[in-house]
Amino acid sequence: xxxxxxxxxxxxxxxxxxxxxxxxxxxxxxxxxxxxxxxxxxxxxxxxxxxxxxxxxxxxxxxxxxxxxxxxxxxxxxxxxxxxxxxxxxxxxxxxxxxxxxxxxxxxxxxxxxxxxxxxxxxxxxxxxxxxxxxxxxxxxxxxxxxxxxxxxxxxxxxxxxxxxxxxxxxxxxxxxxxxxxxxxxxxxxxxxxxxxxxxxxxxxxxxxxxxxxxxxxxxxxxxxxxxxxxxxxxxxxxxxxxxxxxxxxxxxxxxxxxxxxxxxxxxxxxxxxxxxxxxxxxxxxxxxxxxxxxxxxxxxxxxxxxxxxxxxxxxxxxxxxxxxxxxxxxxxxxxxxxxxxxxxxxxxxxxxxxxxxxxxxxxxxxxxxxxxxxxxxxxxxxxxxxxxxxxxxxxxxxxxxxxxxxxxxxxxxxxxxxxxxxxxxxxxxxxxxxxxxxxxxxxxxxxxxxxxxxxxxxxxxxxxxx
Amino acid sequence: xxxxxxxxxxxxxxxxxxxxxxxxxxxxxxxxxxxxxxxxxxxxxxxxxxxxxxxxxxxxxxxxxxxxxxxxxxxxxxxxxxxxxxxxxxxxxxxxxxxxxxxxxxxxxxxxxxxxxxxxxxxxxxxxxxxxxxxxxxxxxxxxxxxxxxxxxxxxxxxxxxxxxxxxxxxxxxxxxxxxxxxxxxxxxxxxxxxxxxxxxxxxxxxxxxxxxxxxxxxxxxxxxxxxxxxxxxxxxxxxxxxxxxxxxxxxxxxxxxxxxxxxxxxxxxxxxxxxxxxxxxxxxxxxxxxxxxxxxxxxxxxxxxxxxxxxxxxxxxxxxxxxxxxxxxxxxxxxxxx
Numbered sequence: 001x002x003x004x005x006x007x008x009x010x011x012x013x014x015x016x017x018x019x020x021x022x023x024x025x026x027x028x029x030x031x032x033x034x035x036x037x038x039x040x041x042x043x044x045x046x047x048x049x050x051x052x053x054x055x056x057x058x059x060x061x062x063x064x065x066x067x068x069x070x071x072x073x074x075x076x077x078x079x080x081x082x083x084x085x086x087x088x089x090x091x092x093x094x095x096x097x098x099x100x101x102x103x104x105x106x107x108x109x110x111x112x113x114x115x116x117x118x119x120x121x122x123x124x125x126x127x128x129x130x131x132x133x134x135x136x137x138x139x140x141x142x143x144x145x146x147x148x149x150x151x152x153x154x155x156x157x158x159x160x161x162x163x164x165x166x167x168x169x170x171x172x173x174x175x176x177x178x179x180x181x182x183x184x185x186x187x188x189x190x191x192x193x194x195x196x197x198x199x200x201x202x203x204x205x206x207x208x209x210x211x212x213x214x215x216x217x218x219x220x221x222x223x224x225x226x227x228x229x230x231x232x233x234x235x236x237x238x239x240x241x242x243x244x245x246x247x248x249x250x251x252x253x254x255x256x257x258x259x260x261x262x263x264x265x266x267x268x269x270x271x272x273x274x275x276x277x278x279x280x281x282x283x284x285x286x287x288x289x290x291x292x293x294x295x296x297x298x299x300x301x302x303x304x305x306x307x308x309x310x311x312x313x314x315x316x317x318x319x320x321x322x323x324x325x326x327x328x329x330x331x332x333x334x335x336x337x338x339x340x341x342x343x344x345x346x347x348x349x350x351x352x353x354x355x356x357x358x359x360x361x362x363x364x365x366x367x368x369x370x371x372x373x374x375x376x377x378x379x380x381x382x383x384x385x386x387x388x389x390x391x392x393x394x395x396x397x398x399x400x401x402x403x404x405x406x407x408x409x410x411x412x413x414x415x416x417x418x419x420x421x422x423x424x425x426x427x428x429x430x431x432x433x434x435x436x437x438x439x440x441x442x443x444x445x446x447x448x449x450x451x452x453x454x455x456x457x458x459x460x461x462x463x464x465x466x467x
Numbered sequence: 468x469x470x471x472x473x474x475x476x477x478x479x480x481x482x483x484x485x486x487x488x489x490x491x492x493x494x495x496x497x498x499x500x501x502x503x504x505x506x507x508x509x510x511x512x513x514x515x516x517x518x519x520x521x522x523x524x525x526x527x528x529x530x531x532x533x534x535x536x537x538x539x540x541x542x543x544x545x546x547x548x549x550x551x552x553x554x555x556x557x558x559x560x561x562x563x564x565x566x567x568x569x570x571x572x573x574x575x576x577x578x579x580x581x582x583x584x585x586x587x588x589x590x591x592x593x594x595x596x597x598x599x600x601x602x603x604x605x606x607x608x609x610x611x612x613x614x615x616x617x618x619x620x621x622x623x624x625x626x627x628x629x630x631x632x633x634x635x636x637x638x639x640x641x642x643x644x645x646x647x648x649x650x651x652x653x654x655x656x657x658x659x660x661x662x663x664x665x666x667x668x669x670x671x672x673x674x675x676x677x678x679x680x681x682x683x684x685x686x687x688x689x690x691x692x693x694x695x696x697x698x699x700x701x702x703x704x705x706x707x708x709x710x711x712x713x714x715x716x717x718x719x720x721x722x723x724x725x726x727x728x729x730x731x732x733x734x735x736x737x738x739x740x741x742x743x744x745x746x747x748x749x750x751x752x753x754x755x756x757x758x759x760x761x762x763x764x765x766x767x768x769x770x771x772x773x774x775x776x777x778x779x780x781x782x783x784x785x786x787x788x789x790x791x792x793x794x795x796x797x798x799x800x801x802x803x804x805x806x
Binding site for chain 2: 070076079082087103104112116120165166
């Protein structure tokens with residue numbers, strides 16, 4: 001394999017792995033901030049215990065998100081130096097702002113939050129978790145500023161063969177960003193929410209700490225419902241934006257070789273023959289693609305063959321069709337997972353509203369446990385669709401992925417790093433799941449007790465002894 | 468008046484100086500868990516002494532990287548791709564270390580803790596070693612061609628006698644700095660031993676520092692270019708070092724720590740002073756040097772970044788200092804230990 005392919009594998013592996021943890025961190029920080037707010041407002045210890053218990057899971061997860069994030073920043077220079085030279089002027093700025101505005105905020109106030117329960121007043125301590133939560137959201141915003149530029153380059157001018165920024169405001173009001181950011185953030189809230197509902201459902205099935213987990217379940221399922229519906233609504237807007245700005249990605253997402261005709265039918269499933277550029281066994285819903293693309297039941301969508309001819313004229317000879325099967329299926333996996341989550345959360349809210357969580361619906365609760373994985377699947381496939389669907393471009397219309405790779409790095413070096421990182425990731429994943437299960441099994445009260453010093457004369461130990 | 472390019476060179480330098488000053492001591496504390504602490508409790512105390520800070524300290528490195536990317540994309544691209552293998556090792560160390568701090572206290576099993584302790588020790592030792600090597604290489608010069616590509620061999624160009632001495636110097640410097648930080652954060656026997664070990668290490672550290680600067684004189688051009696100011700910096704460095712030894716002997720721990728901090732600040736500053744106006748030196752032809760001009764972003768980009776950085780930095784510094792103030796109390800076994 002050549003350096004380009006290996007570097008792509010490296011990027012995909014590290015980015016997907018990193019993105020298993022990031023949305024969970026964003027979502028959990030937000031949920032914990034809400035729980036601690038309830039503690040401060042209502043003054044009930046159980047909300048404090050909630051913040052602490054879910055905080056344990058948050059910290060286990062956050063640690064991996066942080067350490068794999070360092071690699072994310074470094075690998076642009078390490079593996080994609082030509083790309084970094086070409087767009088550094090534009091692309092570097094949001095990354096630097098992310099570090100300055102978000103990373104410092106998150107890390108400092110997280111330190112204060114973890115170690116500050118006894119040192120800070122209730123309100124200041126609450127402020128800390130909110131600042132952590134805001135930090136995680138800022139972080140996502142700035143990284144998506146950078147990513148949106150790759151999807152739809154704006155605010156730059158070409159100078160001496162490289163992109164130079166000439167309008168910062170255009171970068172942070174990029175139409176792509178205004179949809180990508182809410183879509184990603186809501187997905188992150190959804191990810192956190194379904195972890196909490198899933199774990200709560202598991203504990204409710206086991207009849208352990210019922211009151212505690214019922215309350216957690218209710219808080220999370222409401223956030224899960226709002227965010228999962230929000231994700232879908234924004235996602236719909238995003239698809240329409242895609243038809244305008246990256247029509248090839250949209251056509252690949254629909255495996256649409258020829259122009260669709262008017263009105264356009266939506267292909268639910270198909271066998272895709274990329275060699276002969278056609279599909280067989282298509283199962284289609286009439287009018288649906290027109291609706292997805294234009295929110296009305298008419299309108300034609302351009303196919304890949306025509307777009308290919310168009311791009312050849314514009315950018316010169318080459319293959320401008322992304323890997324169709326990957327794009328097609330990742331989109332469907334994302335939409336299916338998202339739709340299931342909406343249904344689950346609606347039913348969950350219904351149960352909670354009718355106070356039917358007591359005589360729990362066993363099969364539904366089991367489904368909720370398994371649905372912990374669904375947001376992660378949706379997140380990963382969403383990114384695969386976005387990034388693979390942009391190929392062969394790394395910056396749409398400006399630079400191809402093959403041109404962005406580091407000329408001075410050898411295939412051997414990249415292979416070595418893939419092996420090193422993937423093995424350490426595998427270990428981390430196992431360790432993290434092990435720790436998650438441990439904390440969950442112990443439950444909130446063991447976890448809180450564990451923290452207390454064993455010394456009876458210590459302030460905390462004493463309080464524990466009399467309580 | 469500084470040009471924007473020069474200002475950003477100074478900012479990148481300041482970020483690296485800040486990083487080595489701050490993370491320098493938590494690297495040192497990380498290493499001392501392996502050689503100073505005798506019991507599990509002592510290791511916990513040591514780790515807790517940097518618990519609330521190490522993550523924030525590491526962000527200085529990330530910000531330095533981000534600032535390089537934004538202000539000097541060519542510097543970032545050449546450096547990061549050229550030092551591919553050392554950076555992979557650095558990342559592995561930082562990944563392991565960060566997770567280890569968070570995970571070691573999560574399971575009450577001896578084998579579990581011991582494993583993470585090893586990771587903390589190695590993960591705290593490798594980064595200063597590698598960064599010392601990389602910085603030494605930077606001022607020595609590397610095979611950078613006309614296209615700004617650096618094609619360096621791992622043994623020879625990157626790892627050589629000079630750079631290894633640079634790396635070892637950085638390791639011992641961080642260790643002493645960390646031990647002195649420990650004297651400020653703990654009490655009793657552990658504090659006493661930390662002080663003693665720091666004092667003991669000052670002799671080998673002095674030897675390494677002297678060797679490093681002598682080798683720098685023979686291996687690099689930086690004294691030819693900026694001999695006057697570098698001599699002044701080194702004079703200050705010698706004074707700071709001597710004062711560190713004196714203060715530590717008198718148990719004036721805060722002052723001693725401040726002085727090793729000054730040694731780190733002056734050492735890193737001397738790198739950047741020697742480098743300027745280059746950011747990377749080509750050993751093939753000085754015409755291929757990367758400079759603050761040819762490696763930089765455009766004027767508009769630098770202007771935007773300057774406004775952003777200058778308006779955010781006061782807040783960042785403010786709350787970081789506040790967090791040190793919140794946790795100014797010493798860590799001891801009777802207190803709340805998180806890890």
